[in-house]
Amino acid sequence: MRAARYHGPGEISIDEVPDPTIESPTDAVVRVTHTAVCGSDLWFYRGESDREEGSRVGHEPMGIVEEVGEEVRHVQPGDRVFAPFSISCGSCEYCRKGLHTSCKNGGFWGSTTDGAQGEQIRVPQANGTLVRVPDRYADDQDVLKSVLPLTDVMCTGHHAAVSAGVEAGSTCAVVGDGAVGLCAVLAARRLGANRIVALGHHEDRLEIAESFGATDTISARGEAAVEELRALTAGGVDHAIECVGMGAAMETAIDIARPGGTVGYVGVPNGVEDGDLVDSLFGKNVTLAGGIAPVRAYVDDLLEDVLQGTLDPSPVFTKTVDLEGVPEGYRAMDEREAIKVFVDLT
Template identity: 45%
Template sequence: MKATFMYGAGDVRVEDVPDPVIQQPTDAIVRTVRACICGSDLHPYHSLPAGEGAKSMGHELIGVVEELGSEVTGLNKGDLVIAPFAFADNTCVFCREGVHTSCLHGGFYGTDETAGLQAEYARIPQASGSLVPVPGVGEDSGLLASLLTLSDVYLTGYHAAFQGRVEPGKSVTVIGDGAVGLSAVLAARQMGAEQIILMGRHRSRTDLGREFGASDVVAERGEEGIARVLELTRGEGSHVVLEAVGHLPAYEQAYGVVRPGGVISRVGVPQYESAPIGFGSLFGKNAALTGGPAPVRAYIKAAIPQVLSGEIDPGRVFDSTVGFDGVADGYAAMDAREALKVMIAP
């Protein structure tokens, strides 16, 4: 099969490798119908040292079940399934508490133990708890793009809004106009936010953000951006700030625009090890800080009917599609901001 590897910063290759096989009785083998490139994949694309071997890439997938381990239940061969970006048993204490990304028997793709999902076939550990079937939807459905977003990007944006306690009457600022930021806008609208300010400077993206529900767009950054958000919120700041970038300047903007007593919810994978939490940032405002890797498995069953009914259409974040031979070009296009989010269609 074809599978994607990264050998260093900017060095993405699609190679022929053996097909995956069942290793544990709780595994399933899934044939990829759609996969994609994540904004978080660009972090190693910028910084992965060369010479350390190949990194297996990808963590977002919908596919068809081809083979089941002897202990897998609740799934059948031929099911169209969504694979959340972290696998989990869905039964341990942390899964029962809704924190599937901390599952005692779970983990993440692209590690030494589990290959990435930008491949034609994938081995899914803990398949009974991880894979979610979508009955009645075939491989030719026009809903595949939106269903694919439920493996990560839309539900990561939803997680930001959920953790931030977005509700009717609240002002929300979303920092970042990438696919996760736009998904956070859509989720905040679904939760009834009164005002949604999107901080981003790429017109094609912020236009989609407006269609998803943003009431205002702020293109300025740094102190100018903070001043503009404060102007839009009568000098008070936003009740909830959803940070979908992961770099320190975005966090600094977040505590600059959060309202006293408000909440900052971060889902951008942090590219820094320390950040201010003192009097001038969080402490002085009585502001709360939350967020983290989205336990999308906790949200996915409720989101599927929203996609199937047309209530939400998060698949609009995909603006480019490639086959496996074009994956490296897809990375380059996203890195150059020539594409918002690239889908892989075998």
């Protein structure tokens, strides 16, 4: 089979790799039909995080079950399924608490098991990890494109909004106009926010934010953005949502939070300095909540909305490639030519 592998900064290739096989009774083998390139993949692509050369990449798989281990009961061969970016058993103490990313028996695509940008994957802990798409939607390509963001960015944006305490009638602000930030706008609207301010630097992305429910957009940077938001909201917001991971974005989120407010953060931390940020939180009694999104805890509710047609995050995909085009997908995202790349293996 063929799969995408990392060979150093800026180097992704499609290589021949061994076919996956059942190694444990709780495994499944899935033929991948759709996957994606994620903004977090760019950290290793740019050489800004460590990764072993030759490793397989990708963490957003959807496909058809080909084979299951003898202990797999929740899915069967022929089922249309997708999987969160983290693997989880569904039954340990952390999974029962809804903290699937800390599963005692779990792991992550591309680190503890092979990456998902390939023709097939072995799925450990298939009972807890795989999510089945109802048969009536299994071949609806438009629906499947709307479902795929539930593997990561839609649930991550939702986690940010929930962590920030967004509720019906509230005013919130989203820092970041990448796929996660745009999905956080969708999530805030779904949670009933009355006013949603989207902060970003790309007019085309802010237009999508408006279509997703943002009532105001700000394209200024740094202190200018903070001042503009404070003027719009009479001093700041109770619910600030940080979806970038860079120090400047976290500073902005904290600066726009009103005293007693909450910052929900899901941006993978990169270049964040602790001391000054903690001082800023302390002085205003601002709560910082969030972290890596426990996708499996949210996915059932969000999937229901997608299937009912009331939630559609698919516009975050602005470029489509086949498996051979994955290296081009990385380049396009790295150069800001695409928000998120949809990989179609059908």
